[in-house]
Amino acid sequence: MLNPEILEIISASKPWGWVLEPEAKRILSLGGIRVPRYKWAQTLEEALQFAEENGYPLVAKVVSPEVIHKTEQKGVALGIQNKIALAEAFHRLSSFEGAKGVLVEESIHGIELIIGAKIDFQFGPVILMGIGGTGVEIYQDTSLRMAPITAEDSESMLNGLKAHRLLEGYRGAETVNRTALSRTLLAFSDLIMTLDERVSSVDLNPVFCSAQDCVVGDARIMLPS
Amino acid sequence: MNYKRLLQPKSIAVIGVSLHNNRHPANIVYQKNRLRYPIKVFAVNPRGGEIQGERLYERPGDIPEKVDLAIIAVRADLVPDTMAQCISAGMGGAVIISGGFSEVGQTELQDRLVKMALDADFPFIGPNCLGIFSPGLVDTFFLPPERTVRPESGNVALVSQSGGVLVDQMVNFAGEGVGLSLGVSIGNKALVDEVSLLEYLSEDPNTDAIAFYLEGFSKNGGRRFVEAACHCQKPIVVLKSGRSPEGGRAVSSHTASLAGDYAVFSQVMTQFGVIEARTQFELVSFCEALSCYQDTINGNIGIVTGSGGHGALTVDFCASHGLNVPVLSEKLQANLKTRLSQSIQGIASTGNPVDLTGSAIDDDFVAAADCLSQSPEVDCLVLLVLPYSPGTTSDLGARLSEVYQRVGKPMVAYVPNLERYRMLIEGFELNHIPVSPAIEGAVLMAGAMRRESC
Numbered sequence: 001m002l003n004p005e006i007l008e009i010i011s012a013s014k015p016w017g018w019v020l021e022p023e024a025k026r027i028l029s030l031g032g033i034r035v036p037r038y039k040w041a042q043t044l045e046e047a048l049q050f051a052e053e054n055g056y057p058l059v060a061k062v063v064s065p066e067v068i069h070k071t072e073q074k075g076v077a078l079g080i081q082n083k084i085a086l087a088e089a090f091h092r093l094s095s096f097e098g099a100k101g102v103l104v105e106e107s108i109h110g111i112e113l114i115i116g117a118k119i120d121f122q123f124g125p126v127i128l129m130g131i132g133g134t135g136v137e138i139y140q141d142t143s144l145r146m147a148p149i150t151a152e153d154s155e156s157m158l159n160g161l162k163a164h165r166l167l168e169g170y171r172g173a174e175t176v177n178r179t180a181l182s183r184t185l186l187a188f189s190d191l192i193m194t195l196d197e198r199v200s201s202v203d204l205n206p207v208f209c210s211a212q213d214c215v216v217g218d219a220r221i222m223l224p225s
Numbered sequence: 226m227n228y229k230r231l232l233q234p235k236s237i238a239v240i241g242v243s244l245h246n247n248r249h250p251a252n253i254v255y256q257k258n259r260l261r262y263p264i265k266v267f268a269v270n271p272r273g274g275e276i277q278g279e280r281l282y283e284r285p286g287d288i289p290e291k292v293d294l295a296i297i298a299v300r301a302d303l304v305p306d307t308m309a310q311c312i313s314a315g316m317g318g319a320v321i322i323s324g325g326f327s328e329v330g331q332t333e334l335q336d337r338l339v340k341m342a343l344d345a346d347f348p349f350i351g352p353n354c355l356g357i358f359s360p361g362l363v364d365t366f367f368l369p370p371e372r373t374v375r376p377e378s379g380n381v382a383l384v385s386q387s388g389g390v391l392v393d394q395m396v397n398f399a400g401e402g403v404g405l406s407l408g409v410s411i412g413n414k415a416l417v418d419e420v421s422l423l424e425y426l427s428e429d430p431n432t433d434a435i436a437f438y439l440e441g442f443s444k445n446g447g448r449r450f451v452e453a454a455c456h457c458q459k460p461i462v463v464l465k466s467g468r469s470p471e472g473g474r475a476v477s478s479h480t481a482s483l484a485g486d487y488a489v490f491s492q493v494m495t496q497f498g499v500i501e502a503r504t505q506f507e508l509v510s511f512c513e514a515l516s517c518y519q520d521t522i523n524g525n526i527g528i529v530t531g532s533g534g535h536g537a538l539t540v541d542f543c544a545s546h547g548l549n550v551p552v553l554s555e556k557l558q559a560n561l562k563t564r565l566s567q568s569i570q571g572i573a574s575t576g577n578p579v580d581l582t583g584s585a586i587d588d589d590f591v592a593a594a595d596c597l598s599q600s601p602e603v604d605c606l607v608l609l610v611l612p613y614s615p616g617t618t619s620d621l622g623a624r625l626s627e628v629y630q631r632v633g634k635p636m637v638a639y640v641p642n643l644e645r646y647r648m649l650i651e652g653f654e655l656n657h658i659p660v661s662p663a664i665e666g667a668v669l670m671a672g673a674m675r676r677e678s679c
Contacts, residue, residue, distance in 0.1 A: 116480025120489050122447030128480050136479050144484055144492040146451065153496065201478040222478050 002194045003030050010198055010223065016065035017223050022103050024219035028204070031191035033184055034215045038105035044090050047104045048083060056081050057107045060089040061218075066098035068220070071134060079107065108215045110208035111167060111176055114142065115185060115216075117192040117202040119224075125192045129157045129185060131166075132206040139163070147189045154182040167209070176209040184214045200224040226348045228417075228425050230317025232407065234293035234363055236265035238285055238316070240307055241298035241323075244274055250322055250367030251298035252276075257370050262363055267292060285314040293317045296356065296365050301325030304352065305337050312345045319349040320356035320365045327413050328353050335415050342416050354412025355388035358395070360405055368392065379404010381516045382426045384419060385438040386411055394438065397509040401661075402654050403516055406431040420449045427457035434515035436462040436508060447490065451497035455679040460515045462673070464502045465490055498679040507669055513659040514670035518635045524548045524675035526668075527603030528578035529593045531585055531617070535609040535639070535664060536578030542668035543607075548675065553577045557600050564592040577603075586616040591624050598632040605671045606636035609664065612646045622652025622660075629658055635674060639667040 006027050013019045019027065022040040029035050039050035040063065051058055062075035070076050075096060077089035086104070093102045114132030119125055123146050130142030143157035158164055158181065169175040184207065192202065199221055206217040237258060241251040251268075255276070259266040268276055273283040282288050285295060285307075295311040297304055301323050311319055326335040335352065342349050350356055356365030360378035364370075366388070376398040383398070385391035388410035398405055406429065409422060419437055426432045435457070442450060454461050468487045494501045500515075502508035526548050530536040543550050553561075558575040565573055565581070566589055573589075574580040579597070581589045590610070597603055610621060622638070629636050638653050640646055642662030653660045661667040 114479060116478070116484070118478075118480050118484045118489075120447070120484070120486075121444055122442040122486070123451070123489055123493050124445050124448045126484060126489050126493065128484050130483070137482060140483060142483050144489055145496050146448065146489075146493045201481040203478045203480050205479060220478060222481070 006030055006195075013223060017225060018068060019221035019223070020063050020065065020100065021061060021219060022063060024221045025216065027221065028191070028216055028219055032187040033191070033204075034213060035219070036105040036108050036215055036217070038103055040101055041090070041104050042101040044087055047086055047090050047102060050104050051083065051086055054106055058086060059105050059107055060086065060093055061103040061105075062093040062096045063100050063103050064096050064098040065100070067096055070218075108208040108217055110210035110215070111174065112206035112217070113176075113181075113209050113214075114203065114205040115188055115207050116204065117147070117188065117199075119197055119200055125196060127185065127189050127192065129154075130161055131163050136205060148193050149185060149189045151182055151186065154185040157185070175211050177211055177213060180212070180214045181209055197224065226346055226421075228318065228348055228421075230293035231319075231348045231350070231417075232357060232359070232409075232425070234264060234317070236267070236290065236292045237294045237296055237363060237365075238267040238269050238282075238288055238292045238311075239296045239298070240269040240285065240311075242268040242270050242276060242281060244270065244272065244276065244281070249298070251296070253367045253369055254296055254298070254322075254365055257364055261370065262361070264363055265290075265292075285310045285316065288314065291315045294363070295319040296322065298322040298367070301331065301334060301352070305334070305341065308338060308341060308347075308349065312341070312347050316347075318347060320354070321349055321351035322354065322356060322365070322367060323351075324353040326352045327415070335413060339415050348417055349415075350409065350417045351412040352415060355391065355410035357410075358405070358408040366392070366410075374399045377402070377404040378406070379516060380406050380431065380433040381436060381512045382407045382409075382429070382432040382434070383436045383438075383512075384409045384411060384422050384426075386414065386440045387438060388412065390438045394436075394505065394508065397505060398512065401509050401513050403509060403513045418443070418446065420446065420453050423450065423453045423457060423461070427453070427459055432459065433519055434460045434462070434512060436512050437464070438508075439463055439465045440467060447493065451493055451499065454497050454499050460500065460519055460673070460676065461498075462500045462502055462508060462511045462515065463494060464505065464508045468503075495677060498677045500673055500676050506666065510661060510666045510669040511673035513661070514637060514673040517657045517659050518674055520635075520674070521676055521678065522604040522635065522671075522674045524672070525603045525605070526550050526671055527553070527597035527600075527606045528609065529590060529597065529606060530578050530580050530609035531583060531590075531611045531614050532609065533574075533578075533580050533582075535611070536580050538664050539607055539609060539668060540578060542665045543671075546668055546672040548668065548672055550577055551602060553579075553600075553602055557596070557602060561593060561596045564596060565589050583611075583614045584616055585614070587618055587621050587624055590617065590621055591628060594625050594628045594636065595632065598628055598634040598636070604634065605674060606634065607667050607671055608636055608638040609667070610638055610640050610649065612640065612649050619646075619648040620652065622649040622658070623656060624652070626653055626656030626658045630656065635671075637661065637667045637670040639664050
């Protein structure tokens, strides 16, 4: 059953056709998917208080219905190390067109994956997983399955990637926690099955996967027109 | 809905037979079924009269018995009324050949047919289709028989959205000796579609493998198709058109851009154990193999060849189709070697490919096939038989088939397609060993047996 809070967020997002990042992350955490600790700060004081409680480094992002491609529009400030940098970022980001505050969150590291979903005309909800980050459409290294997926599907999605060795400690690099990845994929699949045609597509990109966990760095939920 | 009278009719009524035009689709269907098939055939035309000394019935209800199948070839706007008459005459289903429905935007007219059929529990195929071809039983294709090639009766069912592609595939099946249990052209698939036929065919005792030519599914039709495929114990092969990416479409998310229609189709088919053929050649190769073998293999291939080059090419094709060619164990190789003729023991290679050389005789091929068939190291054999090498005879196909009959390990063969090798090829094919005229075709056949389980 769909959580009423999720329904409320989706219906409130209808006017601009997609769900703002802090609300998308709220939907994900209600679906049992890990997101960074964050604060949707309306004032600099709120941002600074979050920093005090959680420490640096931090990430700050613009929240605006007008800014869907945050990176391209320089709406993301990474590696904020102190109060001054946070204040500077807050002022710059809150001056964006249509800004509804600033998202401040803890910095997460790991291998960048993409987990996505699309409501396909012929097959209904389908789940995508692959090599993420800004180069996602350059590498085009992804696996697709019809939802709902099983634990075996999540394994075979990972094994089906050309770059799967990069996720398994290639040349001493950090590995990806397969259990956490599988858990994330299955929770995401469940969430998408309940959302179904209320959404049109979802990008969780990047999802930072490390030996410890998988945490969603950015989330975009597109609504049907 | 019950498709028995629709797909296995004992009597048909062809509606729309012309008094003046013998090339009219209805006339061709009437004529060929009357002359060539063991079913009762009636002709219907509202004007009545006689055709070739037989009565032309004015209405389906005038026919003095309950006919199983109506073949409707009248103008689109007359189809609903015609179908209503078939229903009240107690018929068991219809093939609607007529075009002029959703394919030209007349969706409402088509929807009327669907509603009427659902209310009356009356299955129909089409509209805008060729209908059904069931070897030795019925043929609703409006193609003059002398212009087409018909496959033998067999155990593969073929369902196609396009009538033309179905006819092409039937020609290919006939050429490769693949027998057909049923061919259906579903046209606009207003009521009977891929999913309902898949469900019917998975229960059909005459069908062991099911092939589809697909253009696209209706909304969520792909989901219903794979769900039905998952419940079907028989191997399913699909050939899909529209594989090229839909370029230039602006999409707002990475997922929507990466998960294009074909990418989703292809990976979901694999997820549910449906075998995707990418070309017509693959489709016929897969069907030929699956008509003989329905069980899955792991994909460890043993190659037996009379030529090193053929063996090397086969290894390459295996690699590109995801099949393993494991090096055989020392023990197996030693055992194999002792069973070969003295004259080739020093020159044959036994690692895999097993290259028996151009000096091999029939006994060497049989010994090698037997040895590999008995071993758990491989689970399918690819036999490369070159009838021009002087030591082998035309009996080799039949003799190698005996190894399969005895041991039960799947084998596929490559034999160059020359008329003079026909007896050797039939020695395989008549004993249910599939033969390809191309090395890659033989590898494709082996590949078809290795599929995901659902």
